[in-house]
Amino acid sequence: DTAVSQTPKYLVTQMGNDKSIKCEQNLGHDTMYWYKQDSKKFLKIMFSYNNKELIINETVPNRFSPKSPDKAHLNLHINSLELGDSAVYFCASSQSGPSFRANTEAFFGQGTRLTVV
Template sequence: DTAVSQTPKYLVTQMGNDKSIKCEQNLGHDTMYWYKQDSKKFLKIMFSYNNKELIINETVPNRFSPKSPDKAHLNLHINSLELGDSAVYFCASSQDFFDSPSNEKLFFGSGTQLSVL
């Protein structure tokens, strides 16, 4: 009965490979996010989808491509992986897009630790 689940938990791969991370939420939320946590522990937003529509697209290399097949799923595909992509990637969801304080509460998945060798 995990609220926000993402797979895999760990991903070790070689430079240049393409990989995907999957995320699903069973909270009935309309909005989903991808956040990246680097080695300095800062959590930074990458993308946000609201009802399958891309809302936020931060300054992220276009090697990163999110895809939301439905509002309960948000996947992240990364092409041509580089050493600097090594980080923990968190999926999150909120009830709706931020138009009231109650929708600013994010629920996070347990993260995917990506190591690029």
């Protein structure tokens, strides 16, 4: 049973296209995230959602639009893809509580390798 699953694992697309990456967690967590790992393996937070509400948006272009239909899902839609969007995108989840007093570990998905050509 996969705790955090992302689809697809690989995505190759042309510049200008619109694509989505899906993420689902079956851990019952209330917080989900998207991280981006660039070509130098540097990981950086993009978005964080708690109970379907956006709580963190780290200066990500508005071509990126996360959507959380319920607290078990956090999808990432990207419009007008650019070459610089090529990266590995990781979804993660954690149980943080309503006031984030307890910072528990995040569980990560396997990543989606996006290549824009």
